[in-house]
Amino acid sequence: MHTGHHPEITFKGETEAEGTWYLEDRVFVPGFDFEIHGTALYRDEYVKLGGAWRISHTGYERIFERKLKPSTGEQRSFESRFAPEA
Numbered sequence: 001m002h003t004g005h006h007p008e009i010t011f012k013g014e015t016e017a018e019g020t021w022y023l024e025d026r027v028f029v030p031g032f033d034f035e036i037h038g039t040a041l042y043r044d045e046y047v048k049l050g051g052a053w054r055i056s057h058t059g060y061e062r063i064f065e066r067k068l069k070p071s072t073g074e075q076r077s078f079e080s081r082f083a084p085e086a
Helices: none
Strands: 002-011 016-029 034-049 052-069 074-080
Touching: none
Parallel strands: none
Antiparallel strands: 002 016, 016 034, 034 052, 052 074
8 A cells, every 4th residue: 555645736937846745655575474664755846847746756754663574573674764863
């Protein structure tokens, strides 16, 4: 599952814009007893060409990512951009 929602679009002119989209994703791989759940922020740039809006650049920054072993509920790892630095 990969969902993008809550867009925040800022127009920079008649033919340029920027956007932030919130992402939530989940990945299940039963054959490897593996699951990932996480969130991120997409940061996009748009350009209007020939009357149609196009994505000219996209990228994302992970907010958190949690890896699990579903059969036991064991958390294999957890990473967060808000975690204190070591």
